[in-house]
Amino acid sequence: MTVMPQPITIPETGPATRPATRTGAQLVVDTLDALGVECVFGYPGGAIMPVYDAITAGSTRHILVRHEQAAAFAADAYGRITGRAGVCLATSGPGATNLITGIANAYLDSVPMVAITGQVAQPFMGTDAFQETDIFGMTMPIVKHSIIVRRPEDIPAALGEAFAIAESGRPGPVLVDLPKDVQQASCTPPGKWRGEAQVLSAPAPEAIAEAERLIAAAEKPLFYLGGGIARSNATEMVRRLVEDSGIPAVATLQGLGVLPSGHPAMLGMLGMHGHRAANMAVQECDLLIVVGARFDDRATGKLAEFAPHAAIVHIDVDAAEMGKLRHAHAPVCSNLKSSLVAIDFEPGEIDGWRSDVMAARETHAPRYDAPGNGVYAPALLKDLSERVGDSFVAACDVGQHQMWVAQHCRFSRPQAHLTSGGLGAMGFGLPAAIGAKLAEPDADVFAICGDGGFQMNIQELATLRRYRIPVKIVLLDNAMLGLVRQWQELFFAGNYSEVDLSDNPDFVEVAHAFGIEAFAIERREEVDGAIERLMQARGPILAHVRIDPEENVWPLVPPGKSNAEMMEKRDEG
Amino acid sequence: MKVEHVRIEFRCAEGALRRVLGVTEARAFSVRSMQMGSDGDRAVMTLALEPRDESRKVDTLLRQLTRLQEVETTIRLTNVPPVAEVTHAAYA
Numbered sequence: 079m080t081v082m083p084q085p086i087t088i089p090e091t092g093p094a095t096r097p098a099t100r101t102g103a104q105l106v107v108d109t110l111d112a113l114g115v116e117c118v119f120g121y122p123g124g125a126i127m128p129v130y131d132a133i134t135a136g137s138t139r140h141i142l143v144r145h146e147q148a149a150a151f152a153a154d155a156y157g158r159i160t161g162r163a164g165v166c167l168a169t170s171g172p173g174a175t176n177l178i179t180g181i182a183n184a185y186l187d188s189v190p191m192v193a194i195t196g197q198v199a200q201p202f203m204g205t206d207a208f209q210e211t212d213i214f215g216m217t218m219p220i221v222k223h224s225i226i227v228r229r230p231e232d233i234p235a236a237l238g239e240a241f242a243i244a245e246s247g248r249p250g251p252v253l254v255d256l257p258k259d260v261q262q263a264s265c266t267p268p269g270k271w272r273g274e275a276q277v278l279s280a281p282a283p284e285a286i287a288e289a290e291r292l293i294a295a296a297e298k299p300l301f302y303l304g305g306g307i308a309r310s311n312a313t314e315m316v317r318r319l320v321e322d323s324g325i326p327a328v329a330t331l332q333g334l335g336v337l338p339s340g341h342p343a344m345l346g347m348l349g350m351h352g353h354r355a356a357n358m359a360v361q362e363c364d365l366l367i368v369v370g371a372r373f374d375d376r377a378t379g380k381l382a383e384f385a386p387h388a389a390i391v392h393i394d395v396d397a398a399e400m401g402k403l404r405h406a407h408a409p410v411c412s413n414l415k416s417s418l419v420a421i422d423f424e425p426g427e428i429d430g431w432r433s434d435v436m437a438a439r440e441t442h443a444p445r446y447d448a449p450g451n452g453v454y455a456p457a458l459l460k461d462l463s464e465r466v467g468d469s470f471v472a473a474c475d476v477g478q479h480q481m482w483v484a485q486h487c488r489f490s491r492p493q494a495h496l497t498s499g500g501l502g503a504m505g506f507g508l509p510a511a512i513g514a515k516l517a518e519p520d521a522d523v524f525a526i527c528g529d530g531g532f533q534m535n536i537q538e539l540a541t542l543r544r545y546r547i548p549v550k551i552v553l554l555d556n557a558m559l560g561l562v563r564q565w566q567e568l569f570f571a572g573n574y575s576e577v578d579l580s581d582n583p584d585f586v587e588v589a590h591a592f593g594i595e596a597f598a599i600e601r602r603e604e605v606d607g608a609i610e611r612l613m614q615a616r617g618p619i620l621a622h623v624r625i626d627p628e629e630n631v632w633p634l635v636p637p638g639k640s641n642a643e644m645m646e647k648r649d650e651g
Numbered sequence: 652m653k654v655e656h657v658r659i660e661f662r663c664a665e666g667a668l669r670r671v672l673g674v675t676e677a678r679a680f681s682v683r684s685m686q687m688g689s690d691g692d693r694a695v696m697t698l699a700l701e702p703r704d705e706s707r708k709v710d711t712l713l714r715q716l717t718r719l720q721e722v723e724t725t726i727r728l729t730n731v732p733p734v735a736e737v738t739h740a741a742y743a
Contacts, residue, residue, distance in 0.1 A: 214666060218673050223720045226665055398714040
């Protein structure tokens with residue numbers, strides 16, 4: 079069996095350069111420096127104060143957010159873009175529990191993250207002490223791993239292990255809980271430590287052979303591209319495979335950008351709000367080559383009727399995904415790049431199939447000629463992303479605008495599309511945009527927000543202002559919880575329950591109160607100028623865009639239905 | 652629902668037992684009985700598990716358990732071990 083070591087962290091400190099003693103808190107900072115951590119998002123409090131005392135002497139930049147959830151979301155986005163674990167830092171109790179949504183977000187989207195929490199001193203643990211929560215236990219279902227550090231001399235190894243686990247194999251969040259007495263205690267720094275990365279077996283030869291047999295025999299093969307491709311840094315390899323093989327492709331929400339929008343083989347996103355051509359191709363294909371995806375229910379619709387004629391080649395880093403929801407005829411499990419290199423993607427004659435699905439893509443291309451003079455959000459988003467070009471990065475909240483971004487924006491790479499897919503966490507957009515801009519300063523980072531989600535982390539306007547982070551916010555305001563309203567219209571007989579947000583604040587005034595440039599538009603003729611103003615802005619800026627409260631996201635696969643049963647705008651009412 | 656028997660070997664790191672049982676229950680298996688021994692470094696556990704519905708596959712659960720950092724081996728037992736069954740109070 080061949081193994082593929084992935085060395086991650088092996089800093090060594092020689093005795094000559096090592097100080098005689100260091101506190102645990104100083105070792106935290108030393109270790110973050112040694113690991114090359116450039117940026118930490120956090121919020122101080124009682125049980126993490128020793129680390130905050132030490133961090134002023136380190137080289138790691140600390141970004142003070144205004145709510146710990148935003149620290150976790152920003153770290154998440156930082157991790158998605160860099161491939162290195164994003165780091166968030168919080169105190170015990172409420173500080174730690176406020177991280178939980180962000181940790182869950184990273185877990186469900188397989189994002190590398192290290193969350194460091196203060197904890198009450200060990201003698202107080204288990205006594206219901208002030209600001210004590212069992213964050214180690216509370217986060218167990220949503221972390222890849224977690225560690226309580228019991229001795230200061232264990233801190234470097236624990237952090238090294240945390241980063242190695244977070245970043246290798248299938249990435250995910252790791253929690254490191256630091257009791258206050260461990261931060262305060264002094265010790266002789268350990269001389270050597272290393273983080274052991276996960277070692278993955280090579281893909282099974284019999285699975286490779288079966289995959290190649292299925293690909294060669296297929297008449298209607300289709301790639302199903304997922305978020306694991308970006309996490310494995312395999313985008314370029316997949317692009318070459320698609321182009322060399324001629325096999326058309328669909329992508330999940332997290333897989334958008336693996337093939338640039340408009341790529342000749344790209345049929346679009348599949349699933350609940352997917353492109354009709356993409357869903358039709360999945361239903362008709364005889365072989366589905368699933369790369370870095372997990373048959374999420376929002377992608378598959380009614381699982382029993384998903385891709386009913388297809389054999390499955392499933393290529394993934396995580397053995398636990400093999401056969402979890404759909405039997406894989408060829409389960410190819412290993413490091414994604416190793417698996418892709420090992421397989422010959424040589425289909426037979428598929429020109430007819432390719433022509434058919436490409437014709438369907440043209441036939442069902444989205445239209446942007448909506449009636450009326452109001453701003454049509456899909457058209458605005460398409461124009462914005464095309465005019466900004468390859469430097470465009472979008473961080474979304476969750477809801478209708480999130481689906482419009484996925485359907486209509488042009489993405490040059492998967493890291494350009496930051497979206498809360500598995501968890502579907504409103505409030506992700508603004509803090510994620512902050513993390514993205516710090517991870518990639520040359521990118522043009524846009525927070526595309528709904529009025530509901532924006533107000534869940536609106537306080538981060540203060541973070542933008544404090545650090546002058548030039549994030550551009552496009553706030554699509556329909557004065558509604560739009561996607562809930564849409565479902566109530568379509569599936570709850572129009573019984574609109576608690577979706578009205580017509581008493582929203584004046585968002586331009588709110589932005590001004592935080593010291594951020596802002597303007598509002600509501601007519602279609604204003605869109606060009608608004609995009610230009612956003613592109614020219616040198617600092618943070620907010621565009622408040624009023625849109626039709628009754629606009630819906632189309633197409634739509636009703637919950638529990640097959641992807642073959644897509645509703646279109648014409649079915650409305 | 653058919654009861655499955657599995658054997659899990661894991662390192663005795665802090666939280667490992669909670670993690671193993673947590674994943675098992677979160678992935679829709681009820682623990683009907685459990686036996687465990689440990690020498691302080693390693694633990695061996697035998698579980699009798701009942702899936703909450705027929706779609707749940709014990710092989711998938713074992714792969715999910717294997718993702719845990721502390722878990723070293725998992726085995727689906729075909730020869731049912733003498734695991735203690737607790738009689739429900741209603742039948743006592």
